[in-house]
Amino acid sequence: MATKILMPALSPTMEEGTLAKWLKKEGDAISAGDIIAEIETDKATMEFEAVDEGTLGKILVPEGTSGVKVNDPIAVLLEEGEDASAADEAEAPKTEAAPAPASAPAKAKAPEAEDMPKPDTSPDWPEGTKMKTQTVREALRDAMAEEMRRDESVFLMGEEVAEYQGAYKVSQGLLDEFGARRVIDTPITEHGFAGIGVGAAFGGLRPIVEFMTFNFAMQAIDQIINSAAKTLYMSGGQMGAPMVFRGPNGAAARVGAQHSQDYGAWYAHIPGLKVVQPYSAADAKGLLKSAIRDPNPVIFLENEILYGRSFEVPDLEDFTIPFGKAKIWREGADVTIVSWGIGMSHALEAAEKLAKEGIEAEVIDLRTLRPIDYDTVLASVMKTNRCVTVEEGFPVASFGNHLSAVIMERAFDYLDAPVINCTGKDVPMPYAANLEKLALVTSDEVVEAVKKVTYR
Amino acid sequence: MAVRKGSASGAKAGANVSAEELKKFYNDMLLIRRFEEKAGQLYGMGLIGGFCHLYIGQEAVVVGLEAAAKEGDKRVTSYRDHGHMLACGMDPKGVMAELTGREGGYSKGKGGSMHMFSKEKHFYGGHGIVGAQVPIGAGLAFSDKYKGNDNVTFAYFGDGAANQGQVAETYNMAQLWDLPVVFVIENNQYAMGTSVKRATKSPDFYERGIAYGIAGEEVDGMDVLAVKAAGEKAVAHCRAGKGPYILEIKTYRYRGHSMSDPAKYRTREEVQKIREERDAIEHVRQLLLTGKHATEDELKQIDKDIKAIVNESADFAKESPEPALEELWTDIYAETAPQNA
Numbered sequence: 001m002a003t004k005i006l007m008p009a010l011s012p013t014m015e016e017g018t019l020a021k022w023l024k025k026e027g028d029a030i031s032a033g034d035i036i037a038e039i040e041t042d043k044a045t046m047e048f049e050a051v052d053e054g055t056l057g058k059i060l061v062p063e064g065t066s067g068v069k070v071n072d073p074i075a076v077l078l079e080e081g082e083d084a085s086a087a088d089e090a091e092a093p094k095t096e097a098a099p100a101p102a103s104a105p106a107k108a109k110a111p112e113a114e115d116m117p118k119p120d121t122s123p124d125w126p127e128g129t130k131m132k133t134q135t136v137r138e139a140l141r142d143a144m145a146e147e148m149r150r151d152e153s154v155f156l157m158g159e160e161v162a163e164y165q166g167a168y169k170v171s172q173g174l175l176d177e178f179g180a181r182r183v184i185d186t187p188i189t190e191h192g193f194a195g196i197g198v199g200a201a202f203g204g205l206r207p208i209v210e211f212m213t214f215n216f217a218m219q220a221i222d223q224i225i226n227s228a229a230k231t232l233y234m235s236g237g238q239m240g241a242p243m244v245f246r247g248p249n250g251a252a253a254r255v256g257a258q259h260s261q262d263y264g265a266w267y268a269h270i271p272g273l274k275v276v277q278p279y280s281a282a283d284a285k286g287l288l289k290s291a292i293r294d295p296n297p298v299i300f301l302e303n304e305i306l307y308g309r310s311f312e313v314p315d316l317e318d319f320t321i322p323f324g325k326a327k328i329w330r331e332g333a334d335v336t337i338v339s340w341g342i343g344m345s346h347a348l349e350a351a352e353k354l355a356k357e358g359i360e361a362e363v364i365d366l367r368t369l370r371p372i373d374y375d376t377v378l379a380s381v382m383k384t385n386r387c388v389t390v391e392e393g394f395p396v397a398s399f400g401n402h403l404s405a406v407i408m409e410r411a412f413d414y415l416d417a418p419v420i421n422c423t424g425k426d427v428p429m430p431y432a433a434n435l436e437k438l439a440l441v442t443s444d445e446v447v448e449a450v451k452k453v454t455y456r
Numbered sequence: 457m458a459v460r461k462g463s464a465s466g467a468k469a470g471a472n473v474s475a476e477e478l479k480k481f482y483n484d485m486l487l488i489r490r491f492e493e494k495a496g497q498l499y500g501m502g503l504i505g506g507f508c509h510l511y512i513g514q515e516a517v518v519v520g521l522e523a524a525a526k527e528g529d530k531r532v533t534s535y536r537d538h539g540h541m542l543a544c545g546m547d548p549k550g551v552m553a554e555l556t557g558r559e560g561g562y563s564k565g566k567g568g569s570m571h572m573f574s575k576e577k578h579f580y581g582g583h584g585i586v587g588a589q590v591p592i593g594a595g596l597a598f599s600d601k602y603k604g605n606d607n608v609t610f611a612y613f614g615d616g617a618a619n620q621g622q623v624a625e626t627y628n629m630a631q632l633w634d635l636p637v638v639f640v641i642e643n644n645q646y647a648m649g650t651s652v653k654r655a656t657k658s659p660d661f662y663e664r665g666i667a668y669g670i671a672g673e674e675v676d677g678m679d680v681l682a683v684k685a686a687g688e689k690a691v692a693h694c695r696a697g698k699g700p701y702i703l704e705i706k707t708y709r710y711r712g713h714s715m716s717d718p719a720k721y722r723t724r725e726e727v728q729k730i731r732e733e734r735d736a737i738e739h740v741r742q743l744l745l746t747g748k749h750a751t752e753d754e755l756k757q758i759d760k761d762i763k764a765i766v767n768e769s770a771d772f773a774k775e776s777p778e779p780a781l782e783e784l785w786t787d788i789y790a791e792t793a794p795q796n797a
Binding site (some may be wrong): 004008009010011012014032033035036044046048049051070115153155181186187189192193195196198199200201202203204205222223226227231233234235237238239240244264271273295296383429455 | 500502530562567575585598611628633639789792
C-alpha cells in the first residue's frame with residue numbers, strides 16, 4: 001500500500017517549515033535512513049530521513065515551498081511492486097491524538113482546603129508523661145540511634161560523622177554502637193555523596209545524609225531536587241527516595257556570608273520534598289524520627305546555636321511528632337506570631353517583652369514548612385486579627401511572604417492590619433560583630449512589628 | 457590495577473558464541489534501531505514532543521553489556537535511554553506510550569522520553585541532568601554491598617558527562633568503598649555538538665580512573681562480542697568484591713543529539729562512512745551469514761517480526777489515552793514506603 005510522507009516536525013516548537021531541497025527524485029529507490037530532503041525550520045536546516053523503504057512515487061510539494069504545515073503530505077512512497085498510479089490512493093499515516101481520557105471530567109485543580117480552618121489541638125504526648133532535660137544535640141543523636149536500632153536499612157553518611165563523632169558532635173557515639181558499615185565518613189564531596197545517598201535510597205535503603213552545614217548542600221542541590229524530590233512523580237509512583245538530608249542551617253556566629261544562610265524558603269518551594277525546621281529538643285527528636293520513617297525525601301534543617309540549648313523531652317521509649325502539625329507555645333488574644341526554627345527564640349522573647357506592656361501574643365511554632373499547618377495559623381489569625389511572621393532568611397520570596405498571601409486569601413475579612421514579615425536583612429551576612437547583629441532578625445524588631453499591627 | 461587500550465577483538469572474544477546468542481544480539485539490536493526509527497517518525501508527526509534522543513548507532517553497547525548481566529543486576533543511564541530499556545527487557549509498548557505521553561507509558565505519561573523506570577527490570581532511569589546518574593549508580597551499588605549480595609550496577613554515561621565534577625567525586629568514593637559498579641562511558645564522540653577533542657586534552661576516558669586506582673579498558677563499541685567480553689570481565693571484577701571498573705566503549709551516534717539537532721558539527725560523509733563500514737548490526741548480520749548460523753530468510757523473518765512489534769508499540773502509543781487529569785496531583789508524595797529494592 002502506498003503511503004504519504006508527511007512534513008515532519010523537527011523541533012519541539014516547529015509548526016511549519018520550508019521544503020528547501022529534494023535529495024531524491026521521483027522513481028528513486030529509498031532505504032530506511034536515506035536522507036530524502038532538506039527542511040528549514042525556524043532554527044536550522046535539517047536533513048529529513050526516510051523511515052520506510054520503497055520508491056519515491058510522487059513529489060507533492062516542490063522544493064523551495066515555504067510555509068508547509070507539519071503533517072501536510074509532501075510525497076508518496078510506493079511499496080515494492082506498486083506503480084506510480086498507486087500514488088493517487090496513498091493513505092496518510094494517522095496523526096490525530098488519541099481519544100480523550102476515559103475518566104470522568106475531573107478538575108485539574110489542587111484539592112482545596114475547607115474554608116474554615118480545623119486545627120489539630122491534640123497533645124504531642126500523653127498528659128502526665130515523665131520528662132527529662134536534654135539538649136537539642138542529644139535529642140537528635142537519640143533519634144538517630146533509636147531509628148537505627150529499629151530499622152537495619154537506616155544508615156548515616158557525611159563528613160566527620162563517624163570517627164570525629166560529628167563536626168558538631170551530633171553523631172557522638174553512633175560509630176561505637178553501629179560500626180563503620182552504618183556510620184560512614186565521606187570525603188568532602190557533597191554533590192557526589194548526596195547522589196550516592198539518593199541511589200542507595202532507590203536501592204531500598206534509608207539513608208541519613210548529613211551536611212556539615214546546609215551552606216555546603218548547595219553543591220548537592222541538583223541531586224536533592226532533580227533526583228530525590230522529583231523521581232516519584234517522574235516514575236509515575238514506581239520509585240522514590242525515602243531519605244533524610246540533615247544538618248545545621250542558618251547563621252551560627254561570626255562565620256561570614258558563605259556559612260550563614262537560612263534555606264528554609266528554598267526547600268519549601270519544592271513539591272516532592274518535606275521540610276522540617278525544629279526549635280525545641282522534643283520536636284527535634286520526634287520530628288527526626290518521623291523524618292527517618294517517612295517514605296519521602298525530607299530536608300531537616302537544624303541550627304548550630306540551638307544544638308546546645310536544653311529543653312524538656314518526654315522520657316518515652318518511642319515517640320514521634322507528625323509532620324504538618326504546628327505547636328502553640330503561648331496563647332494570646334492580641335496578635336499571632338508565627339515562626340519556626342531559631343526564629344522561635346526571637347518570637348518567644350518578643351512575647352515576653354510584649355506581655356510586660358499588656359499585649360498578649362499567641363506564638364505558633366510551625367515546625368514543618370512542608371507540609372504546612374495552615375489551619376492552626378488561620379484559626380489563630382481569625383481570633384487575633386493580626387499576624388507577624390519571624391524567620392532568619394532573606395526577605396524577598398521569604399516563607400513569611402507565602403504565609404501572608406495565604407492569610408490574605410483565606411482570612412482577609414478577619415485582618416485588622418497588614419501582615420508583617422520579620423526577616424533577616426537583604427544583605428549577605430557581614431563578619432563584623434556589630435554589622436552581623438544588625439543583619440539578623442531580633443526580638444526588638446518583632447516587638448516593633450507587633451506594635452505596628454496592633455496600632456500601639 | 458590494569459588499564460588497557462583496546463580489548464580483545466570481537467572475532468576472537470566471540471569464538472565460542474553460539475548461533476542462538478548471535479541471533480539474539482541481532483534481534484535485540486535491530487529492535488532498538490527500528491524502535492528508534494519509529495520514534496523519530498512519530499516525533500515528526502507531532503505525536504512525541506519535547507526532547508527525544510535517539511540511540512541509533514550505539515545498539516551494540518547495551519546489548520553486549522546486558523549479555524554480561526544476571527538477574528538482580530541494576531542499570532541507570534542518562535536521557536538517551538530508550539535502548540537501555542528495550543535491552544533490559546522492558547515492554548516496547550510501555551516505552552513508546554511514555555514517549556507519546558500516554559496513560560499506558562511506564563510513568564503514566566508523566567516522565568517522558570528522558571524519565572522512565574522499571575522496578576521489575578531493575579532499571580533506575582532515565583535521568584535528564586548530565587552526569588547525575590553516575591553517583592546514583594554508585595549508590596545503587598552501595599545498597600547491594602550493604603545488603604551483602606553479589607549484584608552489580610551498570611552506570612551508563614557519555615563522553616560529555618565524563619567531564620562532570622560529580623563523576624570524579626563518584627570514582628573516588630566508589631573505589632574507596634569497593635562498590636560493585638561498572639562505569640560505562642558510551643563515547644559517541646560528541647557531547648551534543650562538542651567533539652571530545654574540543655572538550656578535553658585527556659580524551660582517553662578509560663584512563664580517568666588511574667588517579668583513583670580504578671581499572672579501565674577501552675572497548676570497540678561497534679562489536680557486540682567485544683562489548684560482551686569486556687562486560688563479563690568488568691562484572692567478574694565487581695562480583696569478586698574488587699570494586700568498580702571503567703569501560704570506555706567507543707561508539708557512534710548516527711542521528712543528531714536530539715531531534716532538533718541539525719548536526720552541523722560533523723560532515724555527512726563522516727556519518728555515512730561509519731554507517732557503511734562499522735555498523736554493529738551489519739557486523740552481526742555478516743557473522744551470522746558467513747558462519748552459516750542463519751539464512752537470509754531467517755533474518756528476513758526476524759526483521760518482519762521486529763517490524764510487527766514496533767508497529768504494535770506505535771499503535772498502542774497512539775491509542776492509549778492521555779493520563780486522567782487527576783494524575784496531575786498524584787505521585788508527588790508517597791503515603792507508604794516505596795518497595796524500591
